[in-house]
Amino acid sequence: MPSKGIDVYTYISVEGYEIDFTVPEDSVHNTSADNFTSKHLEVESSKIPGLRNIGRFEWRVTYNGDTVASAYNDISANTGSVVGGTMTATVDFLPVTTENAIIAYGFYAAGPGIAGLTNHHQCYVYISSRDNVSWMGTIAPPGSPQAQKPFSRFVLAAPHDNGMNNMTICDAIFQAANSDTMDDLKKVFPPLAWFDHLSDHLLLKKMPNIVYGLSITQKKEIPIMLELGARYFEYRPAKLFPAFRKVANLPDKYYFQHACIPGLAFDEFLSQQVAFLDQNPTEFVVLHIRWDNIISDCQKPTEQEVYDMLTEACSQATANYLTWGGSECFSQPIDALRESGKRLFCVIEADKYDSWTAKAYATLSAEPIIAQFESMDTEGQEGTDLTILQCQATSQSIKEVLVYSVLTSEATSSCLTSTKANLDTQTLPWIRKNALDRLRADKTIVVMNDFIEGATTDTAIMLSRQRLSEREE
Numbered sequence: 001m002p003s004k005g006i007d008v009y010t011y012i013s014v015e016g017y018e019i020d021f022t023v024p025e026d027s028v029h030n031t032s033a034d035n036f037t038s039k040h041l042e043v044e045s046s047k048i049p050g051l052r053n054i055g056r057f058e059w060r061v062t063y064n065g066d067t068v069a070s071a072y073n074d075i076s077a078n079t080g081s082v083v084g085g086t087m088t089a090t091v092d093f094l095p096v097t098t099e100n101a102i103i104a105y106g107f108y109a110a111g112p113g114i115a116g117l118t119n120h121h122q123c124y125v126y127i128s129s130r131d132n133v134s135w136m137g138t139i140a141p142p143g144s145p146q147a148q149k150p151f152s153r154f155v156l157a158a159p160h161d162n163g164m165n166n167m168t169i170c171d172a173i174f175q176a177a178n179s180d181t182m183d184d185l186k187k188v189f190p191p192l193a194w195f196d197h198l199s200d201h202l203l204l205k206k207m208p209n210i211v212y213g214l215s216i217t218q219k220k221e222i223p224i225m226l227e228l229g230a231r232y233f234e235y236r237p238a239k240l241f242p243a244f245r246k247v248a249n250l251p252d253k254y255y256f257q258h259a260c261i262p263g264l265a266f267d268e269f270l271s272q273q274v275a276f277l278d279q280n281p282t283e284f285v286v287l288h289i290r291w292d293n294i295i296s297d298c299q300k301p302t303e304q305e306v307y308d309m310l311t312e313a314c315s316q317a318t319a320n321y322l323t324w325g326g327s328e329c330f331s332q333p334i335d336a337l338r339e340s341g342k343r344l345f346c347v348i349e350a351d352k353y354d355s356w357t358a359k360a361y362a363t364l365s366a367e368p369i370i371a372q373f374e375s376m377d378t379e380g381q382e383g384t385d386l387t388i389l390q391c392q393a394t395s396q397s398i399k400e401v402l403v404y405s406v407l408t409s410e411a412t413s414s415c416l417t418s419t420k421a422n423l424d425t426q427t428l429p430w431i432r433k434n435a436l437d438r439l440r441a442d443k444t445i446v447v448m449n450d451f452i453e454g455a456t457t458d459t460a461i462m463l464s465r466q467r468l469s470e471r472e473e
Helices: 130-139 168-176 179-188 190-195 200-215 222-228 242-247 266-279 303-314 327-331 334-340 367-374 399-407 415-438 454-469
Strands: 003-012 017-023 026-030 038-044 054-063 066-076 082-085 101-108 121-129 155-159 232-235 255-258 261-265 285-289 323-325 342-348 352-354 386-390 444-449
Touching (some): 003 026, 017 038, 038 415, 054 121, 066 101, 101 222, 121 454, 155 232, 168 261, 179 200, 222 266, 232 266, 303 342, 327 342, 386 415, 415 444
Parallel strands (some): 003 121, 232 285, 352 386, 386 444
Antiparallel strands (some): 017 026, 255 261
């Protein structure tokens, strides 16, 4: 009989929370004991009354027995398609905040399994504590022995391509774009040549879903990322691609750039960071300015412009004195930095020891990523400021995956979301178990991930606690 499979994943780190997934005549019940595991459900036509063969898949979060959040999709057992519900557009999957927790979730609408992609829908629900908003102050309180240790003992959670967290700028561009815009874009983005059989009109029509599926790696606003516990942000500031500037009436300023696809404006990003730090005086944020893979036509700021914008942003703090510093801050004691007001660090094109390679991360599975982790050691950290462990795949780099994702682009069919939860079940446990044994240099370690959530931030917090409690050798 026709059916459609759904893989479900959960992470719970707040006592009293449980998660139930249901389909017609079947269910899964998860507690914290099920963290980093995968379970499976089927929407089966034989279990659906009537002739339509449409069954409801639903998740429900309870706290001490009371329902605090839920979402659902109606799924055709015949075709596997999502035909309605509250999880039909990834942009709408906003975190749910309760009195003591933040609930992050996602849903991937799978096709028939083309190009190596899964043919099972994917759904994850992660629950983490709202106490993460001030985790640095909790594990290294002012005046404590931990706070006398260098900042580099922290392990920091990072949202991958954090500035690609909404479509506001892109929507304005594509609403005004024309065939000339597409011609200019094809000159700087060679993969578009794979779609020469599509008319510019059809390609333009698809561009919002294409960009969402291949470039939007976050769906939360910066303040929520910070509340979840993220403390490291790579940012690639540059002005708009000239062809976009021609057609869109947008402010002439610096935006986060994914190649030449723009996201959050730099001044807004800095203001949001400063507002958070102003209200949370025990916390720090590391900003890493990079320009890798930005096309040359997008004008980059000078270092002095970056520094001036940092100074201006810090001047907006009103509750607590705030200033910024550079890489010299990594080796300084945590309390000394707090006392000086240096709680926003900015490094530009810093040397880093990074797990990412184009070959290894062009994948739909965790194996090559884990292999990259296992190739790293303490010796490799020497001479660098940062050690980066990237958990997310860049499956859009696989030609067949990119082509299929573009041709079938819909609001919940991003290839980025297809691997998110499954990779987390393997990459995050590996990091928790092995990272500190393999990477022992006194360097700041960063754990980076798409669609940042509590499982990733809790991993960084757990490792930070361990490093700060280590005795000096």
